Amino acid sequence: MKKATLLLLVAALASLTELRAQSWIAGADFETKFDNREYSxxxxxxxxxxxxxxxxxxxxxxxxxxxxxxxxxxxxHDFGDTAHFLSDVQPVVYYQFQSPNFQVNAGIFPRSKMLGRYSEAFFDEEVKFYHHRLQGLLANYRAEHGYVEFAIDWEGFRTEKQREKFRILSEGRWHDDRFYAGYSLMVLHYAKTLDETEDQGVVDNMLINPHAGVRFNAFFDFDIRLGYLQSMQRDRRTGGGWLTPKGGELHVSMSRWGLKLENRLFVGQNMLPLWKIYGHDLYECNTFFGVTDHIYNRTALSYGNSFFRRTLKVEAALVLQYDGVGCGLQQILKIGVNLEKVFTRTKK
Known part of the structure; x- marks a missing residue:
């Protein structure tokens, strides 16, 4: 049924192209990712x-x-998944309005439409790969010295088996040639199913990340960013009130010729206090932010570059993770292709 609906929609778009449109668009976004995490x-x-x-x-x-x-x-498709021809198939359907400064997306659209550079305290890289689509609304405004954006992502439709879940996101940034300052914000609402049970609660999870930084060149391109993370979380089922973990994050990077050395240091409290109850259903961030020894450090050496008029992007990285207990190693290789062709039709 879903496949038939998608085919009908594509056919309708083709009809509109013939009858009314000035141009039609064909494109594809491709990414293959290897991410090996050795965290024993x-x-x-x-x-x-x-x-x-x-x-x-x-x-x-x-x-x-x-x-x-x-x-x-x-x-x-997950390589090695022999039980399925494709591991997952999901629709993409959206309207986009775009002017020189303003853009709106409504429907089911790719995450790449967002401008924000959210900390991994919001989203892990694995989440960005699998949770590639946003369902809802995105609006952003871009000016000469900054931008601001607002998004609603409706992730869970309430049914007898599925819990209601939606997320509000916003980020803003001001910058000049050297300095920048801004904020990142998330408000997550995780509710019950229609078939409620006693172990189900309504959970609120809010995170604010004001930050400031400086960029400059001294043979290498340097970027130094300091941010504050403040969370407010509440499980209404337990009636225990608000939990308010917090911490600071320092990000330092130096790059040249596509090579980059960067270090991210988090010092603070366990930002995932409800992890043992809700796990990934509530938290889509890097799980290292759940540290209880008040320190998490990530050091990465990477290479990234674009080729063929920026249609092909290659990235490789070797990452060392330290959580106050031990060290883990992560190896990453990503290859991405983004193609788009606009065919203009002369109006008669």
Whole structure:
């Protein structure tokens, strides 16, 4: 049924192209990712290997230079998953309005439409790969010296078996040639199913991250960012009131020729106090932020570059994770392709 609906939508878009549109669009976003995590010496990281591929072909129509209506499909496959032809198939359907400074996306659209550079205290890289689509609304405004964005991602539709879940995101940043300052914000609401049981509670999870930084060149390109993380979390089932873990995050990077050496240091409290109850259902962040020894450090040496007019992107990294207990090693290799062609039709 879902496949038939998607085919009908694509056919409808093709009809619109013939009848009314000034141009039509065809494109595809491809990414394959190898992420090997060896965390046996750590207390808070899970050893695993993420190795898979994602392909998101899209077609659509564009009119008046500012409007687009896009339909596509998000295809994901985990290498070695012999039980399924594809591990996951999800629709992509959205409207986009774009002017020189303002952009709105409504529907089911790729995460890449967002401008924000959220800390891994919000989203882990694995989440960005598998939770590739946002369902809801995204609006952002970009000016010469900064931007601001707001998004609603409705992640769970309430049914007898599925809990209601939605997330509000916002980020803003001001910058000049050297200094910048801004904030990142998340408000997560995790509710019950229609078939409620006594062990189900309504959970609120809020996180604010004001930050400031400086960028400069001294043979290498340096970026130094200092941020404060403040969370407010409440499980209404227990009636225990608000939990308010907090901490500071220092990010320092130096890069040249595509090579980058960066270090991220977190000092603070356990930012995942309800992890043992809700796990990944509540937290999509890097689990190392659940440290209880008040320190987490991530050091990475990476190479990243774009080729063929920025249509091909390659990234490789070797990462050392320390959680106050032990050290873990992570190896990453990503290859991405982004293609888009706009076919203009002369109006008769």
């Amino acid at each position: 010496g750590n207390r808070f990281g899970e050893s695993k290997t993420v190795f898979g591929v994602r392909l998101s072909p899209e077609v659509g129509v564009a009119w008046d230079d500012r409007n687009r209506l896009i339909a596509g499909v998000d295809l994901t």
